[in-house]
Amino acid sequence: MSDTITSSTIRALPESIGLNTSSLFIFLATCGGVALLLTQFGGSVSEGTAAQQTLRDPIPGLYNTLQFMFNNYKFMTRVQAALQRSRAGVLRFSLGPKAVYLVAGQQNIRTVFSRDLVHDITNQEQMTRYALPTLYKMNASEVRRWEADRSGVTKTPISGTEDVPSRQRLWYNYEHIYAEYLGRPQYMRPLIELYNQNLDRLLDLYPWGNGTLVNTLFGPRLVELSPDFVDRLWAFDEQVFQLVMGLPKWLNAKPAKAHDAYVSAIERWLGDVSAGFDWKAAEADWEPRFGGRAVRELYRWMKETDWRDEVIAATLGALAFALKSNSIPTTTWMLMEIIRDPSLLRAVREEVATATETDPATGKPILDNQKLVALPLLQSICTETLRLRINFNIMRDVKQPVVLDNGATTVAPGSLLQMPMMVAHYDEAAWGAAGHPASEFWAERHIRYVDEPEAAGRVRKFAMAGHPTAWFPFGGGANVCPGRQLAKYEIFTTIATIVSRFDLEVVAWTKADGSTSPRAAESDLRYCGGGPCPQIGT
Numbered sequence: 001m002s003d004t005i006t007s008s009t010i011r012a013l014p015e016s017i018g019l020n021t022s023s024l025f026i027f028l029a030t031c032g033g034v035a036l037l038l039t040q041f042g043g044s045v046s047e048g049t050a051a052q053q054t055l056r057d058p059i060p061g062l063y064n065t066l067q068f069m070f071n072n073y074k075f076m077t078r079v080q081a082a083l084q085r086s087r088a089g090v091l092r093f094s095l096g097p098k099a100v101y102l103v104a105g106q107q108n109i110r111t112v113f114s115r116d117l118v119h120d121i122t123n124q125e126q127m128t129r130y131a132l133p134t135l136y137k138m139n140a141s142e143v144r145r146w147e148a149d150r151s152g153v154t155k156t157p158i159s160g161t162e163d164v165p166s167r168q169r170l171w172y173n174y175e176h177i178y179a180e181y182l183g184r185p186q187y188m189r190p191l192i193e194l195y196n197q198n199l200d201r202l203l204d205l206y207p208w209g210n211g212t213l214v215n216t217l218f219g220p221r222l223v224e225l226s227p228d229f230v231d232r233l234w235a236f237d238e239q240v241f242q243l244v245m246g247l248p249k250w251l252n253a254k255p256a257k258a259h260d261a262y263v264s265a266i267e268r269w270l271g272d273v274s275a276g277f278d279w280k281a282a283e284a285d286w287e288p289r290f291g292g293r294a295v296r297e298l299y300r301w302m303k304e305t306d307w308r309d310e311v312i313a314a315t316l317g318a319l320a321f322a323l324k325s326n327s328i329p330t331t332t333w334m335l336m337e338i339i340r341d342p343s344l345l346r347a348v349r350e351e352v353a354t355a356t357e358t359d360p361a362t363g364k365p366i367l368d369n370q371k372l373v374a375l376p377l378l379q380s381i382c383t384e385t386l387r388l389r390i391n392f393n394i395m396r397d398v399k400q401p402v403v404l405d406n407g408a409t410t411v412a413p414g415s416l417l418q419m420p421m422m423v424a425h426y427d428e429a430a431w432g433a434a435g436h437p438a439s440e441f442w443a444e445r446h447i448r449y450v451d452e453p454e455a456a457g458r459v460r461k462f463a464m465a466g467h468p469t470a471w472f473p474f475g476g477g478a479n480v481c482p483g484r485q486l487a488k489y490e491i492f493t494t495i496a497t498i499v500s501r502f503d504l505e506v507v508a509w510t511k512a513d514g515s516t517s518p519r520a521a522e523s524d525l526r527y528c529g530g531g532p533c534p535q536i537g538t
C-alpha cells in the first residue's frame, strides 16, 4: 500500500466527494409540494373510499402540508407510527389541495410498481409540471408536446395511439434509450472498463492530481472545453431544489444562473462534438466524441425530433447529474462505515483480494469486475448503506382508479401516490435483528454463513435480510433507475481500489469546513425525502 488517507482527507477524493448533494428527483417530493401550494390552491381534492386511513392533521389543511415540506423527517416519523398503530398499508393526507396516499407494505408496493398498472400509475404529470419546464428548460409549447403524447411508456403503444410515429413516442423513447444504453451489459462494459482506468489514473496522481470521472460517460472533450465543468455541476447541484420550485428569476436569480452556466457548458460541448460527426460510425459502444452510447442516442433522437439545442443540453445535464448525485454520497458513506471499523476494513480487503488478479502485461493488480460485484460482504455493506442513506419519497400520479390494501382503499384519478423509502427502509419488522435495530448500520445484516463441503469453514453468502419490496433505493416499475447496475460497478470499483491501494485510518471527524468535529458524521435529515442523505458533522 502506497499512501495514507485519513478520514479528514476523504473530501479530497475524485469528484471532490463533497456532500452538499440534493437530488434530481427532489422535485418529486418537497418542492413538488411547494410548487403545488404556489400554483394549485383552489384545485379539487380527490376522495378515496370511506375505509381509508387518514393522517391526523392538527391544523386541518395546513400542519401536514407544512411539516411535509419543511420537516419531512418528522413528518415521516409520524407516518411510520400512524401506519404501525392502524396496521394499514395506505395513509391519506392532503398536500395543499392534492390528495396524497402514502403507500407501504409488501403487497401495496408490489402493486404500485407492477407492470400491469404501468399506464394507470405514471410519473408523467410530475415531469410535465415540475421537471420539464425547469430542469429540462422546455417552454410551454414544448411541454405540451409531452402532454399530447398519450401512447404510453411501453414498447406497445396504448390502444388507440398506434398511429403515432415510433420516434415521436416521447415517453417511450426517453425511457427506452436509458434502459437500453445504460442498462444493457453490452453498453455498460466499455463504461466500466474505462471507469476503472480513469480511476486508476486519478489515484496514481493523488493527492496532486485533478480530474473527473464524468468523462467516462460523456467523453473527454466536455471537460477539455470547460475545465471547470465539475464545479459547475456541483454549483448546479446546490441549487436544484430551488430551481425546480420554479420561482421567477427576478425573485431568486441564483438557481437559474447556476443552471445556465452548467447547461451552456454542455451545449458548447455538443456543438463541438456533433460538428462533422460521422453518424455511420455511430454504432460503436463508446467513442471519444460523445462518450457512451446512451449520450449519443439521446442526442440523436432529440435532434431528429426537433428539440432546441438548449433543451438537449439541459436533458443531458439532468443525466450527468443523475450519474453523480447518488453514487458519490453512497460511496462516501460506505467508505466511512468501512474505515471507522478496523476489523471490517480488514475483512473487506481480504474479500477484495479474492477478486483481484495480476495483469500479465504490466504486473499490476487488476480487478475482476464480475467477481467484485458478487462479493457478499461488499454487497451487504452496499445494501445496508442504500437502505439507510438513500431516502427518496417516490411519487406517482394516478390516472385510473387503483385498488390498494386488499380492497380497503381505492385511490381516485388525480391523486398522488407516494412511496416513502424511510417508512420501508427503517421498518423494524422487516429489517430488525437481535441486537441490531433497523435504524443501525450493521455490515453483516445481509450475510448468511453456510457450510460448504469444499471450503475450510463456513462461507459468507449474500442474502437480503428483508423482503425485496421493503428495499427500493432505485425506485421501481417503469421508471426504476436505469443506471442502477452501472452505479453498482462504479461504487464497488471505487471502494475496492481505495481500500487496496491506500493505508486508511480514522484520524478525526471533521465538519464541512475542515475543522474537527466531536462526533462521527450523521445523515443530514434536512434532505429526508429528497434522495441521498449527505453527511454532516457538527
Ligand code: HEM
Pocket: 025, 123, 175, 178, 182, 319, 322, 323, 324, 326, 327, 330, 390, 392, 394, 395, 473, 474, 475, 476, 477, 478, 479, 480, 481, 482, 483, 484, 486, 487
Ligand atoms: C446509488 C446510486 C443511485 C441511486 C440510489 C439512484 C436512484 C434513482 C431513483 C430513486 C430514481 C427514480 C426512480 C423512480 O422514480 O422509480 C432514479 C432515476 C434515474 N437514475 Fe438513478 N440512481 C443511482 C445512480 C444512477 C446512475 C449511476 C445513473 C447513470 C447515469 C442514473 C441514472 C438515472 C436516470 C437517467 C434516471 C431517470 C429515469 C427516468 O427519467 O425515468 N442513476 N435513480
